[in-house]
Amino acid sequence: MKPTEIMNEIVVLSGKGGTGKTSIAASLAVLAGNSAVIADCDVGAANIHLLLKPDFGKTFEFYSGELASIHQELCTVCGKCAEVCRFKAISFIDDHYLISDLDCEGCGYCERVCPTHAIAMYERKSGHVYISKTKVGSTMVHARLDISAENSGKLVAAVKNEAKSIAIKEDKQFIIVDGSPGIGCPVVSSLSGANYVILVTEPTLSGLHDLKRVHAVISRFRIQSGCIINKFDLNLEKTVEIKHFLEELQIHHLADISYDIAFTQAMTEGKTIVETSSPLKQLIEEVWYNVKEQIIIKK
Numbered sequence: 324m325k326p327t328e329i330m331n332e333i334v335v336l337s338g339k340g341g342t343g344k345t346s347i348a349a350s351l352a353v354l355a356g357n358s359a360v361i362a363d364c365d366v367g368a369a370n371i372h373l374l375l376k377p378d379f380g381k382t383f384e385f386y387s388g389e390l391a392s393i394h395q396e397l398c399t400v401c402g403k404c405a406e407v408c409r410f411k412a413i414s415f416i417d418d419h420y421l422i423s424d425l426d427c428e429g430c431g432y433c434e435r436v437c438p439t440h441a442i443a444m445y446e447r448k449s450g451h452v453y454i455s456k457t458k459v460g461s462t463m464v465h466a467r468l469d470i471s472a473e474n475s476g477k478l479v480a481a482v483k484n485e486a487k488s489i490a491i492k493e494d495k496q497f498i499i500v501d502g503s504p505g506i507g508c509p510v511v512s513s514l515s516g517a518n519y520v521i522l523v524t525e526p527t528l529s530g531l532h533d534l535k536r537v538h539a540v541i542s543r544f545r546i547q548s549g550c551i552i553n554k555f556d557l558n559l560e561k562t563v564e565i566k567h568f569l570e571e572l573q574i575h576h577l578a579d580i581s582y583d584i585a586f587t588q589a590m591t592e593g594k595t596i597v598e599t600s601s602p603l604k605q606l607i608e609e610v611w612y613n614v615k616e617q618i619i620i621k622k
């Protein structure tokens with residue numbers, strides 16, 4: 324059997340931040356050990372590195388979109404570029420026309436109207452991608468967007484593609500993806516090629532609302548999914564409501580995790596819950612076992 328035929332991609336998502344998504348993803352990464360490549364696709368607020376302690380072994384720059392720049396020696400200071408820039412990115416300062424990197428949207432209009440061809444378009448550096456070894460010996464691909472950089476969907480795709488090619492090359496059985504919160508472009512990018520999605524929610528009005536929204540996105544991709552209700556005991560009424568929703572949509576109910584201070588304590592010590600003696604450790608181990616079984620049965 325070829326390696327690509329046995330690789331499984333598991334994405335951990337939550338409709339909103341603060342549900343414990345990253346802690347769960349990191350716990351699964353620890354349980355999977357060297358059988359998985361980890362992809363941190365929460366590029367806007369990357370923090371799984373705090374738990375998996377990657378070594379930032381290799382890095383490369385990520386480029387996305389374009390940026391205009393003026394060659395001052397060719398500029399005749401006619402001002403045509405500033406007139407057409409509807410993003411107000413070109414200013415006249417000290418007898419020169421200058422382009423602000425922060426405001427330029429890379430539309431290229433100024434380049435087209437410049438009579439002396441003084442304007443050139445360049446690829447815009449948007450961030451860095453890192454390839455690291457985690458504390459459990461697995462390879463992790465992670466990234467950081469530059470301040471004010473956009474296109475995080477493309478950066479997520481770059482992280483995923485890198486993780487996938489490493490997993491194929493190193494013949495790994497799993498890719499575990501810590502997805503972005505929300506339902507935007509980065510979430511859609513993190514779903515491509517996924518075999519299973521673990522949804523992490525909490526029993527609040529917004530938790531259920533966001534769970535419904537993110538499930539609506541993943542159902543378009545026809546990906547199998549399961550749900551963990553974190554801190555279920557903080558609102559039993561809402562937990563029952565969430566369970567009804569899971570039943571109705573035939574989403575596998577993976578676990579109810581009770582509120583436990585050990586979860587937060589472990590995080591402040593830079594550990595996952597499965598590295599502690601908390602009773603929740605066994606629960607997460609069961610989740611990992613169940614998810615693996617479901618993927619295998621489906622295949």
Ligand code: SF4
Pocket residue numbers: 393397398399400401402403404405420436437438439440441442
């Ligand atoms: S259009 Fe070209 S020549 Fe005119 S001000 Fe802009 S860069 Fe200079």
Ligand code: SF4
Pocket residue numbers: 390391407408409410411412413422426427428429430431432433434
């Ligand atoms: S590329 Fe577009 S946004 Fe950037 S400076 Fe030129 S006209 Fe303005």
